[in-house]
C-alpha cells in the first residue's frame with residue numbers, strides 16, 4: 001500500500017499569513033445550532049493563503065494564471081531534499097549537495113519546518129537565492145516547493161527568485177508542511193483551486209510514496 005503525506009496547512013483563523021497579505025476569516029453564514037437548516041461558512045482569504053501555488057501571473061502581468069496551469073505540471077514525480085539547518089540562503093551548491101540533480105519537481109525541506117510550531121510570522125526563514133533559481137531553470141525543473149510562506153528572502157531588494165522561476169514558467173509551491181516527510185522520491189499531487197484568471201491559489205498538496 002502506498003503511503004500518503006498531506007503537506008497542506010490547515011486553513012483556520014489562526015493560520016500565519018505573510019505580512020501585508022489578507023488575514024483568514026471563516027465566519028458562520030448559516031448554523032443548524034442557530035436554527036438554520038444547514039451549516040454554511042463564509043470564507044475570506046488571500047489567494048496566497050497557507051499552502052498555495054504562485055502562478056507566473058503573480059509577478060508578471062499577462063503571464064499564465066493559476067487556472068491555466070496544466071495538470072501534468074502539478075502531478076508527477078517529485079523529490080524531497082533536506083537542507084541542513086545552517087543553510088538560510090539556499091545557493092546552487094546547497095541544492096547539489098542535497099541531491100537535487102535530475103529532479104523534475106523539487107520540494108525543499110529546510111530549517112523553516114521548525115517555524116510552523118511558532119505562533120507568529122518569522123522573517124528569518126530560509127530562502128532560494130537568485131543564483132539557485134537560475135540553476136533550477138537551467139536544470140529543467142518544472143516545480144519548486146518550500147516549507148514556508150515565501151521562497152524569496154524576506155524584504156529582498158528585488159524578487160529575483162520569483163521573477164527567475166515564474167519567468168521560466170517554473171511553478172512555485174509555498175507553505176508546505178514537510179515536517180513528517182523523509183527526504184526521497186515520491187509522486188506529487190498538487191491541486192490548486194481553479195480560481196479563474198488569478199495569480200495564485202490555495203492548494204491541497206499530497207505526496208504518495210513510490211511503489212517499491
Ligand SMILES: [Zn+2]
Nearest residue numbers: 054150151174
Ligand atoms: Zn511566492
